[in-house]
Amino acid sequence: MKIYTIKDIARLAGVSVTTVSRVLNRRPDVNRETREKVERVMAECHFVGNANARGLKQTDSDVVAVILRGRHNPFLTSLAEAIMHYSQGSGTSFLMEFIDEQDDEFQTALRLTHEKRVKAFIFVGSRIDDRCKVLLGMDIPMVFATAAVGHEQLARASAVTIDERAMARLAVKHLLDCGHERIAVFGASRTEGDNLSLRYQGALDAFREKGLVFDESRYVETRFSMEGAYECAREFFLRRPDTTAAFCMSDSVAMGLIRALKDLGRTVPDDVSVFGFDGTEMGQFFIPRLCTVEQPVDDIARESVRVLMDMFRNNAEPTEVVVKAELKLRESVK
Amino acid sequence: MKIYTIKDIARLAGVSVTTVSRVLNRRPDVNRETREKVERVMAECHFVGNANARGLKQTDSDVVAVILRGRHNPFLTSLAEAIMHYSQGSGTSFLMEFIDEQDDEFQTALRLTHEKRVKAFIFVGSRIDDRCKVLLGMDIPMVFATAAVGHEQLARASAVTIDERAMARLAVKHLLDCGHERIAVFGASRTEGDNLSLRYQGALDAFREKGLVFDESRYVETRFSMEGAYECAREFFLRRPDTTAAFCMSDSVAMGLIRALKDLGRTVPDDVSVFGFDGTEMGQFFIPRLCTVEQPVDDIARESVRVLMDMFRNNAEPTEVVVKAELKLRESVK
DNA sequence: CTGAAAGCGCTTACAG
DNA sequence: CTGAAAGCGCTTACAG
Numbered sequence: 001m002k003i004y005t006i007k008d009i010a011r012l013a014g015v016s017v018t019t020v021s022r023v024l025n026r027r028p029d030v031n032r033e034t035r036e037k038v039e040r041v042m043a044e045c046h047f048v049g050n051a052n053a054r055g056l057k058q059t060d061s062d063v064v065a066v067i068l069r070g071r072h073n074p075f076l077t078s079l080a081e082a083i084m085h086y087s088q089g090s091g092t093s094f095l096m097e098f099i100d101e102q103d104d105e106f107q108t109a110l111r112l113t114h115e116k117r118v119k120a121f122i123f124v125g126s127r128i129d130d131r132c133k134v135l136l137g138m139d140i141p142m143v144f145a146t147a148a149v150g151h152e153q154l155a156r157a158s159a160v161t162i163d164e165r166a167m168a169r170l171a172v173k174h175l176l177d178c179g180h181e182r183i184a185v186f187g188a189s190r191t192e193g194d195n196l197s198l199r200y201q202g203a204l205d206a207f208r209e210k211g212l213v214f215d216e217s218r219y220v221e222t223r224f225s226m227e228g229a230y231e232c233a234r235e236f237f238l239r240r241p242d243t244t245a246a247f248c249m250s251d252s253v254a255m256g257l258i259r260a261l262k263d264l265g266r267t268v269p270d271d272v273s274v275f276g277f278d279g280t281e282m283g284q285f286f287i288p289r290l291c292t293v294e295q296p297v298d299d300i301a302r303e304s305v306r307v308l309m310d311m312f313r314n315n316a317e318p319t320e321v322v323v324k325a326e327l328k329l330r331e332s333v334k
Numbered sequence: 335m336k337i338y339t340i341k342d343i344a345r346l347a348g349v350s351v352t353t354v355s356r357v358l359n360r361r362p363d364v365n366r367e368t369r370e371k372v373e374r375v376m377a378e379c380h381f382v383g384n385a386n387a388r389g390l391k392q393t394d395s396d397v398v399a400v401i402l403r404g405r406h407n408p409f410l411t412s413l414a415e416a417i418m419h420y421s422q423g424s425g426t427s428f429l430m431e432f433i434d435e436q437d438d439e440f441q442t443a444l445r446l447t448h449e450k451r452v453k454a455f456i457f458v459g460s461r462i463d464d465r466c467k468v469l470l471g472m473d474i475p476m477v478f479a480t481a482a483v484g485h486e487q488l489a490r491a492s493a494v495t496i497d498e499r500a501m502a503r504l505a506v507k508h509l510l511d512c513g514h515e516r517i518a519v520f521g522a523s524r525t526e527g528d529n530l531s532l533r534y535q536g537a538l539d540a541f542r543e544k545g546l547v548f549d550e551s552r553y554v555e556t557r558f559s560m561e562g563a564y565e566c567a568r569e570f571f572l573r574r575p576d577t578t579a580a581f582c583m584s585d586s587v588a589m590g591l592i593r594a595l596k597d598l599g600r601t602v603p604d605d606v607s608v609f610g611f612d613g614t615e616m617g618q619f620f621i622p623r624l625c626t627v628e629q630p631v632d633d634i635a636r637e638s639v640r641v642l643m644d645m646f647r648n649n650a651e652p653t654e655v656v657v658k659a660e661l662k663l664r665e666s667v668k
Numbered sequence: 669c670t671g672a673a674a675g676c677g678c679t680t681a682c683a684g
Numbered sequence: 685c686t687g688a689a690a691g692c693g694c695t696t697a698c699a700g
Contacts, residue, residue: 003447003448046444046468048441048444048445048447048448048449049448050390050448050449051386051445051449052385052386052387052389052390052449052450053386053390055386056384056386056387056390071405071411072411077405077406098405098432107382110380110382111382111385113337114337114382114384115384115385115386134380226615226616226619227615227619230619255619256619258621259619259620259621262621281560281561282560282616285560285561285564285589285590285593286620286621287592287593287596287620287621
């Protein structure tokens with residue numbers, strides 16, 4: 001089957017390519033009959049415009065990209081979708097780019113800048129580190145949704161986050177208030193200087209406030225997947241069975257951990273209390289329902305779009321927005 | 335910051351654009367010193383080739399697209415990823431396109447045909463219906479992974495599936511063998527002529543074999559999400575509390591249903607047995623672990639790639655491959 | 669309201 | 685091993 005180009009359509013409709021292009025782009029300045037004829041021909045041919053050619057030529061379109069790093073993280077996925085939702089009313093077209101966790105969101109941004117003339121970015125699931133230096137010197141507004149640490153090094157970068165440290169503190173405080181003292185913390189590397197280290201600091205804060213010291217030997221470094229958490233938790237609770245509570249830095253980790261405890265013959269929350277983080281849908285359906293720090297996905301999304309558009313349209317200064325998060329006290333803690 | 339083009343690089347490196355293009359494409363016929371100089375300049379400029387321009391010109395590349403419809407379905411996601419994994423050894427470059435469940439995978443295919451010169455497709459999460467007629471007459475090899483019904487209408491379409499009907503029959507047979515008789519079936523519309531109606535037929539087969547008749551009033555039409563299933567199941571089990579088992583056409587549905595039962599004060603599997611379908615990761619971590627029909631993701635992926643490449647490279651006839659699935663008997667059934 | 673022409677950033681024969 | 689030139693399918697001033 002032939003691949004029709006705008007030239008073919010022009011020939012078949014008996015008009016110039018310019019006119020076809022106008023119809024394609026819904027320009028108002030086309031005679032109605034001409035438009036209808038062209039549209040008919042396009043429909044008959046199943047014509048699909050070549051986005052490469054368009055992208056190559058179109059140079060002054062205002063387009064914003066949402067780059068989501070980590071397709072598998074349900075919290076990030078729902079956040080990115082909420083951002084796309086709120087982008088509707090902005091009067092600007094947003095496009096969404098999914099990349100793997102191993103991919104580099106800054107390289108992706110650079111590429112989109114060239115290929116799709118993207119003029120602004122919202123990063124979801126980004127970790128701001130040395131890799132961002134490829135964007136240095138680019139006068140491009142960007143917003144980091146749920147990542148704040150280090151965004152200052154980029155000239156026009158804003159951040160929308162919850163107060164990670166304060167929320168982690170409240171979560172662990174709740175466990176302490178429930179009478180737990182031998183608390184484990186399941187997170188990742190503590191030296192990254194990212195959100196997770198803020199959560200770790202928050203956990204330490206809670207202990208400190210009570211005049212206690214967190215027993216470092218109860219810190220467990222885990223992959224952020226159910227399976228990774230399952231393995232780590234199994235090993236840990238065999239070794240340290242006196243632990244009565246765990247603060248997990250994501251809901252997936254919490255669920256993997258609960259399953260591991262169950263397989264060790266221990267019940268949540270009767271034997272061990274478990275706190276999650278993020279407030280994913282699955283956590284609400286899990287048995288027991290997860291006690292967690294709920295990220296206000298809608299608020300983060302709405303603010304991210306607002307802040308970005310304000311920088312983009314009104315040349316507003318970069319800013320740092322902290323939205324209010326909530327503790328969801330549910331079945332997994334006692 | 336300037337956006338560098340191949341022309342800029344050529345000027346800065348003191349060579350022609352042809353030579354830069356050669357370096358970019360890792361052609362062997364470039365002097366080592368020349369190559370190194372060009373590479374140095376590209377690195378300094380953070381040069382990123384413009385994929386639009388490349389896509390516009392490059393006309394004879396062999397590229398296969400995997401189109402995944404339904405980003406949210408964890409089974410489909412893992413299947414698409416497995417396909418990408420097996421594509422590595424094929425000697426052809428594969429690209430993956432994620433689209434929403436509401437989007438049209440056949441329109442997407444048509445677009446990719448034009449834009450990226452895609453020469454063959456693997457569809458994941460497709461439902462073959464009238465929409466596919468935009469691809470009619472196109473001499474393009476395609477494989478439907480886990481969808482078979484209706485693929486014959488496309489000239490060069492193959493299908494790789496499990497025997498949906500037989501597996502559903504075995505699942506319901508197992509429930510009947512366990513002594514259950516008042517069994518509910520949670521699925522979608524039964525008239526679509528797709529995989530789900532095959533599963534429904536399989537369920538009926540199991541009853542028929544035992545000389546029983548499925549009580550149609552125990553068929554529940556639900557959205558395929560935990561929340562959708564939760565609502566439907568809650569309503570259903572309030573109305574029909576004598577039901578002792580449920581066959582669910584996906585794991586998500588099963589999990590939503592189990593949560594609903596729990597909230598009604600009923601325990602799985604002690605009060606009600608629940609069978610899922612797909613064999614997702616979450617089902618293995620859920621409490622109770624899900625009894626389910628496991629789709630052999632790796633086998634389906636490997637066969638899909640093999641069948642496609644065979645059609646693509648060797649002009650093999652379209653075929654229909656049925657891979658072996660397995661019942662995973664786990665905690666949720668008694 | 670319509671069209672001829674230039675050009676976006678690449679790749680690809682072709683010539684040397 | 686290297687380069688000049690044509691052209692991929694569009695859009696966009698510009699002219700009428």
